[in-house]
Amino acid sequence: xxxxxxxxxxxxxxxxxxxxxMTEHRLDCMFEACPIPLLKAHKKLQTMKIGEILxxxxxxxxxIINVVEWAKKQGHYIDYIELGEGQWEIYIEKAK
Amino acid sequence: MNLKHRLLKKPWPYWVGGVVLxxxxxxxxxxxxxxxxxxxxxxxxxxxxxxxxxININDWYYFKTYGTKLNVGETYFSNSLMIMAIAMIxxxxxxxxxxxxFGIKKIKNKKQLxxxxxxxxxxxxxxxxxxxxxxxxxxxxxxxFSLHGWIFGIFMFVGAWIGSKILFKYIL
Numbered sequence: 227x228x229x230x231x232x233x234x235x236x237x238x239x240x241x242x243x244x245x246x247x248m249t250e251h252r253l254d255c256m257f258e259a260c261p262i263p264l265l266k267a268h269k270k271l272q273t274m275k276i277g278e279i280l281x282x283x284x285x286x287x288x289x290i291i292n293v294v295e296w297a298k299k300q301g302h303y304i305d306y307i308e309l310g311e312g313q314w315e316i317y318i319e320k321a322k
Numbered sequence: 323m324n325l326k327h328r329l330l331k332k333p334w335p336y337w338v339g340g341v342v343l344x345x346x347x348x349x350x351x352x353x354x355x356x357x358x359x360x361x362x363x364x365x366x367x368x369x370x371x372x373x374x375x376x377i378n379i380n381d382w383y384y385f386k387t388y389g390t391k392l393n394v395g396e397t398y399f400s401n402s403l404m405i406m407a408i409a410m411i412x413x414x415x416x417x418x419x420x421x422x423x424f425g426i427k428k429i430k431n432k433k434q435l436x437x438x439x440x441x442x443x444x445x446x447x448x449x450x451x452x453x454x455x456x457x458x459x460x461x462x463x464x465x466x467f468s469l470h471g472w473i474f475g476i477f478m479f480v481g482a483w484i485g486s487k488i489l490f491k492y493i494l
Contacts (some may be wrong), residue, residue: 257430265490291333312423317419 250279255289256313263289264296267318271302274320282316283309290314331421342419345463359464361389361449370398378419384450460484 235256252272255263263284270280282293290306293316303319334342351357369390372379379385392401418424429435449455452474454463460478463471 257427258434260491261486262494265486265494269490269494285427287333287423311421312418312425 233256248277248279249275250281253280255286257285259286260288260292264293266291267297267316271272271300271318271320273310276320276322278320280318280320282318283313284316287306287312287314290316293318326443330417343461344465347465350406356402357458357466358406359403359454359458360407361455361458363403364446365393365450366390366398366401366404368409370447373398378389419420 234248251270251274253263255264255266258266263282263286267280267282274280282289284290284293294304294306297318300322302321304317306314308314347358369379369385392397392398396402397402415424445455449459452459454460454474455468456478457476459474460471463474
């Protein structure tokens with residue numbers, strides 16, 4: 227077990243994509259409106275390391291515009307999917 | 323399907339929303355003689371309900387000093403602002419239903435409920451001091467060449483800046 231993998235396990239979340247171990251953080255933004263999801267993401271990303279993934283759950287359709295635009299402007303990798311009608315999961319990989 | 327998706331599902335860019343709101347406000351001023359306002363309809367709703375309960379709100383300082391600004395033949399429950407408030411809710415409902423995104427937002431926790439109520443009361447009180455919200459006292463005031471719209475705008479941004487600092491540091 228390499229150090230990176232051990233770190234992932236200790237953080238409590240393990241995801242292996244292409245053999246790379248990634249730490250993911252979840253952020254529950256359900257039933258919350260602007261600007262709470264964006265500010266929460268901003269606060270959470272400050273505590274995260276580069277390469278870690280933030281997964282946000284939201285039912286606020288503004289978030290898939292303003293959080294996505296903001297994260298792109300910050301230079302992070304971002305994508306989102308619609309889980310069900312009116313419910314989304316946003317993925318942000320901290321890039322810097 | 324693709325056009326429907328682009329028109330109804332994806333949020334519009336801010337500049338499109340701005341242009342549409344501007345044009346609709348001109349249309350509203352043309353047809354009703356008054357630019358767009360929102361919070362005054364809350365005033366009418368509250369005043370109408372208190373009136374129904376037998377409380378004589380016409381004696382209150384606010385109404386004595388500033389009047390109700392209702393046109394002749396309009397009542398607290400039946401006036402152009404009230405109709406527009408109801409129409410806005412129905413319009414939002416329709417747009418949510420078109421893309422099957424309608425859902426009842428749950429209250430997340432007690433903290434959210436407390437701050438929402440506190441914020442609502444402060445906002446409501448503030449709109450009476452400034453005669454409108456960011457719609458009546460800002461969005462409709464500036465195109466009407468009203469100086470108070472600019473003053474409202476400057477302090478709205480100052481307030482939003484301080485508010486977001488407090489929110490970020492202490493509440494989130």
